[in-house]
Amino acid sequence: MAASKNLVRSESGKIRRVVVVGGGLAGLTTVIKLCEAGVPVDLFSLVPVKRSHSVCAQGGINASVNTKGEGDSPQVHLEETAYGGDFLANQPPVKAMCDAAPGIVFLLDRMGVPFNRTPEGLLDFRRFGGTLFHRTAFAGATTGQQLLYALDEQVRRWETVDLEDDKGDRVPGEKMVRKFEAWDFVGLVLDDHGTCRGIVAQDLKNTEIKAFPGDAVCLATGGVGIIFGKSTNSVINTGTATSTAYQQGACYGNGECIQVHPTAIPGADKLRLISESVRGEGGRVWVPRDPTEQRRGRDVPESQREYFLEEKYPGYGNLVPRDIASRELFKKCFHEKRGVYNRQSGKNENEVYLDVTHIPSETLRKKLAGVLEIYEKFAGEDPYTNPMRVFPAVHYTMGGLWVDFERSANGSLVTGSPRNQATNIPGLYAVGEADYQYHGANRLGANSLLSCIWGGMATGPAIASYRKNLARSAWDMPSSLFERAEKREQKKYESILAMDGEENAYQLHQELAHTMLVDCTIERHNATLDKVLAKIDEIDGRMKRVGVTDTVQGKMNQGAQFVRHMQNMVVLARVIAQGARNRDESRGAHYKPDFPQRDDENFLRTTMAMHQGAENGSPATVRYVRELDYDLLGTPVHVTDAVDISLVKPRARKYDTAGAASAVAQSGPKASPAAQNAPAASTEKA
Ligand SMILES: Cc1cc2nc3c(=O)[nH]c(=O)nc-3n(C[C@H](O)[C@H](O)[C@H](O)COP(=O)(O)OP(=O)(O)OC[C@H]3O[C@@H](n4cnc5c(N)ncnc54)[C@H](O)[C@@H]3O)c2cc1C
Known part of the structure; x- marks a missing residue:
């Protein structure tokens, strides 16, 4: 594959940036790693990045440092994570994460995170669920806030660093990171070959819709708890971004795995x-x-x-x-x-x-x-x-955008492989709670902050090598590609503003959340799941008869934005409920009293969901696939739903x-x- 010669400027002389959507721990780490690799970034976030949901995390971050001499090690951490997730997680990425964890905590310590310490001055570790070891580093009970602020500080530094061209000369007026806060991601820009070339986003302050080229795009947009109504998640966690990517062709993995x-x-x-x-x-x-x-x-x-x-x-x-x-x-x-x-x-x-x-x-x-x-x-x-x-209470999304990995000879990951964290849409990556990779059917406490930061550390180098080997920069694509995408989203937004039906989107959200919460969380029965699916179809139909509560143009309009998010929540709700209906076993957080045992023979596999748009008046459906082919930098990649259990043998x-x-x-x-x-x-x- 012929790579672009110049890594900072495209053939037409533009600065070749990549796009990261999401400024939580996963997004910020990805940005830092990209900058370290010399890749300029445009960072988008719905809320100021310091208000990302990561700020809510309380208890801590796992790393088998074994300061208490208990015999803990990254190997035990791997085994307990695989075991805790009921063996639904691919083990090489989990191994890479657990191996990296002690270094990550030391790095955060050096960045200035005020971790609790023992009287001797060592980092202190507490116990968390699913382990007998003291493995969780913590900063009081505000660990997420301390971590997020530390990474935010690093990204702010990159916002002031001048960009240098390939000869090492400063590019006037260009910084390594440009930050776009209060922007809502509304769609991907895909070229004629289905390669991701950027995003379309809406400025929430004035509702302007604009396309942004990106040599690659990374979604680090967090979980989907709001589909269940009130949860421990922040109110912005509607899953709108991952749902949109799914509707544009990205595969969604293990959607049914939701943690309470x-x-x-x-x-x-x-x-x-x-x-x-x-x-x-x-x-x-x-x-x-x-x-x-x-x-x-x-x-x-x-x-x-x-x-x-x-x-x-x-x-x-x-x-x-x-x-x-x-x-x-x-x-x-x-x-x-x-x-x-x-x-x-x-x-x-x-x-x-x-x-x-x-x-x-x-x-x-x-x-x-x-x-x-x-x-x-x-x-x-x-x-x-x-x-x-x-x-x-509903708490965590184990499922998420399906992402790939490249296994190394020692059972870990090939560092910097462009397959790591890649979705099946070439050029689109996902990381953090938005991906499905690390926690199988049940996440162990304090493993999420770790998977976000580790995920970012894997995604940055993966994107850097993808971009390096890209034949043609997104910045050299015809402007018509971006104008078309912009118009498409503008039209969709205008159609929302024109909605004047009798239904209320907030009321419909309450109905959706109620059915999802009551019938699709701790205990799941097929008969009720059938009703949940029928209810989702009903809500989908009623969404077409919504009256938007605010029609103002050119100024912040939360009413119209909510309709968009709600449309996307309905789509993901179907993925969650249908995945639960299909999985006739009990595994981790997915529990069916009528099928109380784990069934490895039939269900030790990833649920891979593909969107099937609405046709001839019938609602959208989910197409489940057992294998997937995608193209990465001209090389065909074939994957299946088999879970890589090469490192820890499944047992009860x-x-x-x-x-x-x-x-x-x-x-x-x-x-x-x-x-x-x-x-x-x-x-x-x-
Ligand atoms: C109360 C609570 C406590 C927790 N405590 C712990 C703990 O102690 N240890 C642990 O390991 N885990 C914990 N977790 C889980 C952990 O906090 C999260 O899984 C993790 O922080 C998610 O980080 P993230 O970077 O993936 O996403 P988030 O931090 O959720 O960030 C998502 C980002 O995406 C942006 N975004 C979303 N949608 C869009 C859009 N459409 N357009 C533009 N931007 C968008 C948001 O603005 C935000 O910047 C806790 C969770 C909760 C709810």
Whole structure:
């Protein structure tokens, strides 16, 4: 393949930038790695990048540094991640991530992230779900914020760095990064061969729609929790960008794998997470043994409490993986009707206690202040002296845009291969919660911040080598290509502004969210999933009769923007529900009581969904494929839905005894519930 000779300027003399959409941890890391490789970037974000949803992350980031001498290692981390995800994740990318994790935490430390430290000055690590090891580095309970701000600072630096041409001369007025905040990605620019050549985005301040060339495009646009209504996600997490890419031909992987977190609290706008780190620091989950108990939690004597996770799972106790914990909480509240009495509502609610009152307040302040503050503010009760009341909430999107990888001889990734993180649309990459790659059917706590940063570290070099070998720069494509894409999106937007039907998009969102939440989360039944799919088709039809609530042009218009996002949410809802309907087994977060076992013979495979547009009045459908062919830099690539399980052999998941996760883990620390709940040695924040 003939590569463009000049890497900074295109043949026609333009600066050859790539586009990154998303300024969370995944997007920012990708930008940094691209800049380090000398690739100029245009960075787009719906919100100011420092408000990206990553800022909400509380508990920490995993890395097997083993400072506590427990025998932890990247190999154990790999095994536990594969095992925790019920073997649905391709293992080479997971291995690469776990191997890189200690270096990533040290790098973040050097960037100035104020990680908690032990009294000896070492980085401190806490426990998280699905492991017996202290593997999670943390900055109090605001880890995401500290990480995001540290990366933001690095990107800001690149925004001031002058771009140099191929001879090393400064290009006047051109910086390495140009940032576009408050822009909504609305579509890809695809050339006649289906190669991605840029994006179309809308400036939310004045609604201008504009096409931007990019030698490659990376979507780092986060998860899709808002499809389920209120969740622990930020309200912008509608999945609009990944849905759009899917509708333009990108494959969507494992859409049905949606994580419900066991411990959240209500809020008017969203459900606020009470991080797993609370249990990692010794928080205990319980309900009164007597279902008619009406005393305050703190007044219920120890002997009258049922610590149901510790009793059923003596090994991992309160730190069983989230899919298991959420199902147990659900069972306790919905099936056994054991939810605790709520003095405000005067009745038993679907809530259980999460108790940290036995932990010294000094320790709580040093390690969990951020999250306990959230509880106090939104629940109006002091968690230092009262057990918190929590319930499960939709939390994380394991599925996402399907992305490829190139396996190296040692079972890891070929560094800098343009296949890493590539979607099946040539030139389009995806990373972070927007991709499907690292967590299989269930993500382990504190592995997401890691997969975002590691993913960015893999994506930057992948895009750099793709761009280096690109025969023709996007910046040399005829302007008509971009004008056409701009017009297409302009027309779509105008058709939304012209909608004057009787339906209300916000009401339809509530209906969609209700059906998805009630029938497509913790327990899934085929008969109800059929109803969910029928409801999605119904909502899809009614969306055509929406009346837009705001028709203003040339100024911010959230009403029209919401209609667009809602149209895209309906499409992804169908991918999630149909994927759940098809997967007749139980695996990780996907649980069907009628098919309670994992079925490796039939379902140890990636769900690969392709969009089939609406035809002749019938609604859009999902086409599931078992294999995929795409072209990368002139080389045909053929992939199948087989999961690469070459490194850790699948075996039944069993968390009721200590160390069940792996042979290596079995020789690791044996955590008894008592040991887990003992207050940890006091640590100081750096
Ligand atoms: C409350 C909470 C606590 C968590 N705690 C932890 C934890 O302790 N440890 C852990 O590992 N994980 C945690 N997670 C998960 C983790 O925070 C996320 O998975 C991760 O931060 C996602 O990062 P990201 O970069 O992929 O996307 P995000 O941070 O969601 O960023 C998405 C970016 O895309 C942009 N974007 C989206 N759509 C568009 C569009 N249409 N146009 C332009 N831009 C767009 C947004 O503006 C944003 O900049 C937590 C999650 C929640 C909800």
